[in-house]
Amino acid sequence: xxxxxxxxxxxxxxxxxxxxxxxxxxxxxxxxxxxxxxxxxxxxxxxxxxxxxxxxxxxxxxxxxxxxxxxxxxxxxxxxxxxxxxxxxxxxxxxxxxxxxxxxxxxxxxxxxxxxxxxxxx
Amino acid sequence: xxxxxxxxxxxxxxxxxxxxxxxxxxxxxxxxxxxxxxxxxxxxxxxxxxxxxxxxxxxxxxxxxxxxxxxxxxxxxxxxxxxxxxxxxxxxxxxxxxxxxxxxxxxxxxxxxxxxxxxxxx
Numbered sequence: 001x002x003x004x005x006x007x008x009x010x011x012x013x014x015x016x017x018x019x020x021x022x023x024x025x026x027x028x029x030x031x032x033x034x035x036x037x038x039x040x041x042x043x044x045x046x047x048x049x050x051x052x053x054x055x056x057x058x059x060x061x062x063x064x065x066x067x068x069x070x071x072x073x074x075x076x077x078x079x080x081x082x083x084x085x086x087x088x089x090x091x092x093x094x095x096x097x098x099x100x101x102x103x104x105x106x107x108x109x110x111x112x113x114x115x116x117x118x119x120x121x122x
Numbered sequence: 123x124x125x126x127x128x129x130x131x132x133x134x135x136x137x138x139x140x141x142x143x144x145x146x147x148x149x150x151x152x153x154x155x156x157x158x159x160x161x162x163x164x165x166x167x168x169x170x171x172x173x174x175x176x177x178x179x180x181x182x183x184x185x186x187x188x189x190x191x192x193x194x195x196x197x198x199x200x201x202x203x204x205x206x207x208x209x210x211x212x213x214x215x216x217x218x219x220x221x222x223x224x225x226x227x228x229x230x231x232x233x234x235x236x237x238x239x240x241x242x243x244x
Contacts, residue, residue, distance in 0.1 A: 008238065052192075052237045061238055069191075070174075071236045113236050114193045115174045116130065116183055 004044055005064040005092040007084070009034060011047040013057035030058045030077035037081060040089035053113055062088055067097030069116040072108060083107055126166055127186040127214040129206070131156060133169040135179035152180045152199035159203060162211035175235055184210055189219030191238040194230060205229055 013027025024032075034045050053059040056073035063069035070091070075084060087105045091097060097118075099108065135149025146154075156167045175181040178195035185191035192213070197206060209227040213219060219240075221230065 048239055050237070052234050059236070061236070063238070069238060071193075071238070112174050114181070114183070115172070116185070116191060116193070116238070117170055 003042070003065040005042055005062060005067070005088060007034070007039075007043055007045045007088050008048045008051065008061040008063070009045060010049075010051040010053070010057060010059045012050045013054070013059060015057045016055040026077050027058050030060075030075060030081065033077060033081040034084065037085060040085060040092060042092045043085070043088045056113065059113070060084060062091045062097070064092070065095075066118045067091070067094065068118060070097060070108070071113040071115070073111045073113045075107075075111075080107065125164070125187040127164055127184060127189070127210060129156070129161075129165055129167045129210050130170045130173065130183040130185070131167060132171075132173040132175070132179060132181045134172045135176070135181060137179045138177040148199050149180050152182075152197060152203065155199060155203040156206065159207060162207060162214060164214045165207070165210045178235065181235070182206060184213045184219070186214070187217075188240045189213070189216065190240060192219060192230070193235040193237070195233045195235045197229075197233075202229065 009031040011027045011031045015026050019025050031047050039045055051059045053073055058075040058077055059073055060075055061071045083105050087108050090099045090103055131153040133149045133153045137148050141147050153169050161167055173181045175195055180197040180199055181195055182197055183193045205227050209230050212221045212225055
């Protein structure tokens with residue numbers, strides 16, 4: 001199985017607010033920041049149109065390999081990209097997606113919207 | 123690809139409240155109700171330990187085939203099972219998981235916590 005980690009970034013996010021058509025949305029800003037940085041080994045940043053967590057954005061999801069998928073809310077496009085990439089590296093280092101609690105970024109502890117188990121291989 | 127739809131039901135859900143050890147949790151109740159009913163064709167109900175949407179439970183997720191995964195919150199174990207199964211049937215009838223808005227159960231419209239795109243087949 002492909003063991004890559006995907007970091008999905010909602011680029012349509014307006015954080016529940018009005019954003020004029022001419023302005024870049026917070027979600028797009030976040031994606032631009034993340035994709036301008038060096039992604040951790042094994043992690044691919046991918047833009048997605050709406051993860052439907054609109055009122056609690058920005059939103060990213062981590063998934064891949066045989067790991068649980070995690071969705072994280074309230075991501076700040078300016079101050080959080082480094083933390084998010086660090087978290088993605090820690091996630092990728094696990095076999096099941098469960099970052100040990102003490103290593104888990106504080107933001108991940110408090111802003112998990114949902115998690116979804118890996119597909120069973122039957 | 124396996125086209126089955128999985129309905130994941132969080133059986134640990136306490137809906138953010140205290141539940142005495144001796145009492146059945148709301149999530150377990152919900153799963154018991156759902157699995158006692160006839161599942162729509164192509165839909166399999168599967169218990170999961172914690173979808174981590176604890177304060178807004180009960181929680182179910184729908185996924186399978188090449189569909190978007192959807193996570194729904196605020197599911198009531200007593201009054202919602204029939205609606206949830208109907209929604210699962212409508213979900214399964216789609217190729218991409220996007221139930222047409224006018225056919226979508228009202229509860230699905232208002233209680234989607236997150237959605238996640240299908241894995242890209244590359």
